[in-house]
Every structure is written in structure tokens, then in C-alpha cells.
Amino acid sequence: MWWTRKHSKPTEPADAGDDGDDGSVPTETVSEHRNAFILLGLGGAAIATFGLAAIAGIFGPVFFALVLTICVHPLRVLLERRGVPRGIATGSVILAVTILLVGFGYLVLVAFSQFAELLPTFSAEISAFGQEVAKWLATIGINADELHNFFANFDPSSLIGVLGGVVGGLTGTITFLVIIFTMLLLMAMDAGFIPTLFRQLYPTRPLVVTSLIGYGSNVRRYMVVTTVLGVAQGVVNWIALLILQVPGAFIWGLLAFVCSFIPNIGYFIAIIPPIVFGGLVGGWPTVIAVIVVYGVINAVIQSVIQPRVVGRAVSLSQTITFFSVLFWAVVIGPIGAILAIPLSLLVRLMLVDTNPRMAWIRPMLGELDEAKEVMAEVDAEYKAARKTRKAEKVRSNSA
Known part of the structure; x- marks a missing residue:
């Protein structure tokens, strides 16, 4: 296994057990500058995070467009295999994504308009419900004066405005849509070269x-x-x-x-x-x-x-x-x-x-197939050992 490779011998090995295991702990060669590298990595990660936060308005829609392009790429491959020209295949991919986005946007607008009509209808009930919750929190020792005041002066139009801002931040701004459709167009055209580029790169960077x-x-x-x-x-x-x-x-x-x-x-x-x-x-x-x-x-x-x-x-x-x-x-x-x-x-x-060199960390991130197999083997061994002890106990009692 990987943890038994290239390790130096321990200076004071433990006594060998009955199973032949000498009890030694494998060691590894550690760079004297490892802590400095870790700090540099954490610093770089922090800078990258703040940089992404600064350009979130651009990075978000660009990455969303990338995900959409990846999802519809099999459509391009299918069309090209059937002899459809690359230009038409690219246009079909863009059209498919556009239809999906426009359809989802329409559903969001319908839902939002229904919510705008629904909320005023139940404004009195919502206000009463909120005040009852505030009173109940007060009975168990939680100060809910702000919650009580909010529902006492509950205005449905203010909540609609807040939700409208959230929906607009997710899907509605002109900048967001322009970036998505522009990147979709460009990525869809560039995606036609990806298989060839991968074949050229594979011999040197498999x-x-x-x-x-x-x-x-x-x-x-x-x-x-x-x-x-x-x-x-x-x-x-x-x-x-x-x-x-x-x-x-x-x-x-x-x-x-x-x-x-x-x-x-x-x-x-x-x-x-x-x-x-x-x-x-x-x-x-x-x-x-x-x-x-x-x-x-x-x-x-x-x-x-x-x-x-x-x-x-x-x-x-x-x-x-x-x-x-x-x-x-x-x-x-x-x-x-x-x-x-x-x-x-x-x-x-x-x-x-x-x-x-980072393959060792995969199980720590979530690739647990091998770990589950080892755990199943250990559980089976424990179960067999319990059965053996139980059988020996029965034989000793009967004797």
C-alpha cells in the first residue's frame, strides 16, 4: 500500500508480535520548509478568495455559463456524429440553453406575480401568526420585542420588494444575462475544439x-x-x-x-x-x-x-x-x-x-470506497471473534 512505500526504518523498533508485525510506525521524509509552504498556501487561498469575492458579479455568471456549456456538450457531440456541421451544432447548443433559461425565467416571473397577489391576502393572518410566535418566545424567556414590532407593523409590499431584490440578484439583472449569453456563445464556439485539444495534450499531460x-x-x-x-x-x-x-x-x-x-x-x-x-x-x-x-x-x-x-x-x-x-x-x-x-x-x-502527489488526500475528501471495504472487513473480523468467544464460553460452561 502507499503508506508502506519509501519510509525509513525506525531507530527503535518495537518487539515483534505473534503475527510477525514488528509494531514499527512508518516514517516519511518531511521538507524542512513544509510549515512555511503551508502558510504560503493558506495566504494564497485567502487572497484568491477575496479576489473572487471582489469580482463575484462577473465570476458567478461566467462559471454558470461554463456549467451550462458542460451540461449541453453531449448534444453537440451527438449532432456532429450524425454529420451535422459544427456551426449548426453550435447554434443548436446555444438555442437549447436559451430555451431552458427563458422557460425557467418565465416560470420565476409567474411564481413571483402569484406571490405578489398572495401575500396581501394573508397579511393579517401573517401578522397575527408572527405576534403569537413572539408571545410564545417571550414565555420561554426569549426577548422577541423586535419580532413582535415587525409583525405588528407588517407591510406585504416591503417583503415583496426584498424578494424582488433577491430574485433580481439571481436572475434578473441585465449585466448578469448579458454575461451569461455572451459567454455561452463564446464557450459554445470554443467547445468544438476541445476534443482535438485534449488529444494533442494527452501525450504530454495525460x-x-x-x-x-x-x-x-x-x-x-x-x-x-x-x-x-x-x-x-x-x-x-x-x-x-x-x-x-x-x-x-x-x-x-x-x-x-x-x-x-x-x-x-x-x-x-x-x-x-x-x-x-x-x-x-x-x-x-x-x-x-x-x-x-x-x-x-x-x-x-x-x-x-x-x-x-x-x-x-x-x-x-x-x-x-x-x-x-x-x-x-x-x-x-x-x-x-x-x-x-x-x-x-x-x-x-x-x-x-x-x-x-496529492492522491493520498482523496479519502479525506470523500472517496471512501476503499475505506468502506476495510471497515466491512474489520466488522466481519469482530463479528467472527465475538462468535468464537461466545462458542468457547458455551463449551466452557457445558464442561
């Missing part, structure tokens, strides 16, 4: 080419699978909320679709509005029903189906995944939470996948 191809495949699988399952999740939630007669069912179904791209946190964001509006019209029975429905759907789709379909496309631990959402949301804004997985995979590509 690991780089293999890592880039793997990154594109992993990002594509993750985004496509998440999109398909997110659509299914949103539709099922929409139908369930319609059955439960929760106001704004379409809005919350669309919200569930968008939040499906946010690992770990998205579920809790998506469930809050239907709980609130369900409680306003149906009380606690509707609230419990919404929690159960969302919990079952989330458990089946995101905890059972998605990991099996995505497989090893996202070899990141749960801790790193959760931290990635928080980190990228802070660095480049709300779109960073949606693109957290592709962004983290890009960082892993640059620091680990293309560096053969």
Missing part, C-alpha cells in the same frame, strides 16, 4: 486531460441528475400541496426545485413557506402533513435515488459539502450556494486531481 474529462463528466452527471430529480421533487410537492389546499402550491413547488441544487440546506429553505401558509389555512394538521410529505419526498429523492444515480460523480464528504454551500454563498452570493458542488469540484481538480 493526468491533466484525464482530470479535465472527469471533471466535465462529474459536473454534467451531477447537474443533469439534480435537475431531473429536482423537477420530479417540485412537481410532486406541487401536487401534494394542491391536495392539502396550501395557498401558492406552484410557488413552493418551484422553490423546492431551485432549492434541490443547494445540498443539506435547501430542504429547510424550501419547507418553511408551505409550513407557514399551510398553518394559516389548516392549522397544525396541515403543518404536520406538509412536514411529513416533504420529509418523505426529500428522503426518497435526495437520500436514496440521487446518491445511487450520481454515484462517484461527487466524491465529497458531507462535512465538506455543507461547508462548501456556506463558503461559496458568502464569496459570490446566492448563486454560489447553487453552484457549490461544481465550484468545490473545480478546486479539487486544480489542487488534487491534477497533482499525483
